[in-house]
Amino acid sequence: MKQTTLEQAAKLVRNDQIVTIGGTLSQRIPAAMVRELARQGVKGLHLVKASPGYDADVLAAGGCLASVRAGMVTLEQPFGMAPNFRKAAERGELDVIENACPAVMASLQAAAYGLPFQAVAGFAGSDVPSIAPFATVKDPxxxxxxxxxxxxxxxxxxxxxxxxxxxxxARIYGTPVWDRLMSRAAKRVILTAEKIVDTSHFVAQPEMTVVPEIFVEAVVHAPSGAWPTAVFDCYDIDEPAMRHYLELSRTPDGFRKYLEETASQDRRALGVAA
Structure with missing residues (x-):
């Protein structure tokens, strides 16, 4: 059994490690886990993700990030850019490795396939290869x-x-975005889940399994664990809650208050099936 609590699962992530985080922008972000990482004060994380948003902003506000390799970082409309990420980047508190979304995913795909690198196309006329860690090889x-x-x-x-x-x-309904690939590229996986169901549920329709158990280290029962971001067919983006976060996170004291406010909700993840 791999089910555990939010606090214990977050302790698996150590300083200076490389992480990739599922979902995209403000859609199906493992937000409760991201906030818990900030509460526990993990430092020096290297975030690799094509299109982070709320996750990168919270981790930047918490001083958790050493670098971000991404194609874009934004909270989507109507919230605009990710302000704490931007401030941290402007102050030189984290290294921004500018990239393109397909190139970031190609790096993860190479890892998933056990390859040292992967070819990419579509960058003719772009400055990205000159500022990102691209290289050139001869096509044999x-x-x-x-x-x-x-x-x-x-x-x-x-x-x-x-x-x-x-x-x-694990199952994901609607688009899995890049989560399937992330689970294959990473050394291990931490899951937060809206529901914990019996294994027979997966046996009945194995083709619906997006992430198989062989990749997974820990599972957390986290109802509304993506809040205030959205989860398809469960809940939409909570606009007032997102604006509340943006207001409080303007200052370090406000951000700490935000983490305290959300702690009881996040930690209601019991870790044990009812």
Whole structure:
């Protein structure tokens, strides 16, 4: 059985590790886990994700990040840019490795396939290859120069799913975004789940399993664990709550208050099936 509490699962993530976080922008972010990481004061994390939003902003506000490799960082409309991420970047508190979304995912895909790098295309006329860690190799079939990106194998993929069992099998309804790939690229996976269901639920329709148990280290029962971001077919973005976060996180004291305010809600994740 891999089911545990939010606090114990967050303790698995150590300073200076590489993490990739599921969902995208303000959609199906493992927000309760992200806030718990900030509460526990983890430092020096290297976030690898094509399109982070609320997750990158919270971790930046908490001083948890050493670097972010991403194609874009934003909270989506109507909330605009990720202000705490931007401030941390402008102050030089974290290293922004500017990239493109497909290139970030190609680096994860290379890791998932056990390859040292992967070829990428579509960058003709772009400045990205000159500022991101791209390289050029000779195509052995044509002799042409080919852009490649390095494999990146995160220490952890942290994902929020609709359903999981205590063994770590998981389903995501609607688009999985890049979560399936993240689970294969990372060394281990931490899941937070809206529901904990019996394993027979997965046996009945194995083709619906997005993340199989072999990749998973810990499972947390976290109802509304993506709040204030959205989860398809469960709840929408909580706009007042998002604006409350943005207001409080303007100052370090306000951000600490925000973490305290949300602690009881986040930690109602029991870790044990009822």
């Amino acid at each position: 079939f044509t002799g042409n120069d080919t852009l490649v990106v390095p494999a990146i194998r995160p220490d952890w993929a942290i994902l929020h799913v609709h359903e999981a069992d205590v063994r770590g099998n």
